[in-house]
Amino acid sequence: MLPSSAVRARIAASLLGAVAAVTLPPSAAAQVPAGTTFGGGAIAGPGKTLGRPGDREVALRTSADGTAARVRAVSVVRCGRRLAEVSGVRTVAVAADGTFAVRVRVRAGRFTHRIDIAGTIAGQRATGTMTAAVLRRGRRMCGRTGRWRAIVPPEFPSEGDDTSPTWAGVVRQRGAAEPLGVMVRTLDSPELARVVLGMQIRCRRAASHYVTHYTSPAFYGVGEFEVTDRFVLRTARTVEHVRTKVTAFAVSVGFTGTVRSASVVRSRRTGRVVDRCGTGRVTWAAAPS
Numbered sequence: 106m107l108p109s110s111a112v113r114a115r116i117a118a119s120l121l122g123a124v125a126a127v128t129l130p131p132s133a134a135a136q137v138p139a140g141t142t143f144g145g146g147a148i149a150g151p152g153k154t155l156g157r158p159g160d161r162e163v164a165l166r167t168s169a170d171g172t173a174a175r176v177r178a179v180s181v182v183r184c185g186r187r188l189a190e191v192s193g194v195r196t197v198a199v200a201a202d203g204t205f206a207v208r209v210r211v212r213a214g215r216f217t218h219r220i221d222i223a224g225t226i227a228g229q230r231a232t233g234t235m236t237a238a239v240l241r242r243g244r245r246m247c248g249r250t251g252r253w254r255a256i257v258p259p260e261f262p263s264e265g266d267d268t269s270p271t272w273a274g275v276v277r278q279r280g281a282a283e284p285l286g287v288m289v290r291t292l293d294s295p296e297l298a299r300v301v302l303g304m305q306i307r308c309r310r311a312a313s314h315y316v317t318h319y320t321s322p323a324f325y326g327v328g329e330f331e332v333t334d335r336f337v338l339r340t341a342r343t344v345e346h347v348r349t350k351v352t353a354f355a356v357s358v359g360f361t362g363t364v365r366s367a368s369v370v371r372s373r374r375t376g377r378v379v380d381r382c383g384t385g386r387v388t389w390a391a392a393p394s
Contacts, residue, residue, distance in 0.1 A: 136203045136227040138257070139171035143231045144286030145255035145273030145394055146179070148301055151292045155319040156190070158183045161235060162303050162317045163253045164275065164286035167199065167226070174199050176207065177283050177303065178222050179317045180237035184247035190317065191218040191237035194283055203227055216241050222253075229257040255286055258359065258392040272360055274391030278384065281305040283315055287389045289353070289360055298322055298330055300351060302389060304364060308382035311370075318364065320351055328355025338368075343379065345370045359392040 144164040149157035162179040179192040193209030206223035217240040224233025231254070238248030258274035276285035285303035292298060300320050307313040322332035331352040338345040345368050353362030367383035
């Protein structure tokens with residue numbers, strides 16, 4: 106079972122605004138757009154299982170001068186009979202040729218999550234490798250290594266391989282400080298897809314936090330799909346009822362859509378509402394990766 110931050114996120118709309126034109130600083134190479142958000146990651150093969158080992162969300166936002174990037178990386182790995190979501194965020198220097206590399210460590214209770222991520226930014230595309238591992242007392246318990254790719258989706262996706270099984274793009278959420286990515290995989294069956302996307306959850310009382318959403322929607326109509334997931338999260342003190350809806354429709358060569366998640370948190374002892382959380386309306390767009 107995924108940890109609560111991933112379970113919480115487990116599971117047509119207008120296109121995202123146009124990607125702003127960028128000016129390259131003299132200190133950066135031409136392949137590093139400044140002030141630009143890339144999104145994507147990787148997505149495991151066919152199947153309805155949510156949060157599969159091999160799923161990754163990667164998003165990065167380059168600085169105003171193109172010499173640094175804020176990187177958010179998430180990976181699902183198998184640890185014995187359980188699945189673990191390893192995640193981290195870090196600002197990293199970007200070399201003049203567009204390359205970067207960084208190690209991120211995050212404490213997770215008795216464990217440490219470690220991510221080693223490296224990549225190259227070239228124009229409107231970034232690619233690289235990521236190793237995610239879970240450590241206990243400094244010893245590696247489990248991990249997974251794989252490749253990732255992220256893109257700046259065009260305003261009107263009209264070029265590329267429209268038979269591609271994977272699509273990458275960005276999530277646009279008002280007020281979200283971290284870059285957020287999305288991956289879509291269309292399966293062998295034309296009736297199903299798999300979606301991995303990031304979003305920020307805001308609560309009235311608890312601190313806001315970022316999650317990755319895993320879901321398997323069904324297509325309906327022509328190139329459209331949607332799914333509504335309902336699930337319950339239980340802790341020692343609270344019970345949280347979550348409802349998350351993801352929609353999308355095809356636009357030329359690509360997808361655009363929305364996601365909205367809302368939850369009610371109640372005390373297990375009294376049954377009273379102690380908090381309400383949600384995302385508001387979030388939009389996303391993806392193109393062939």
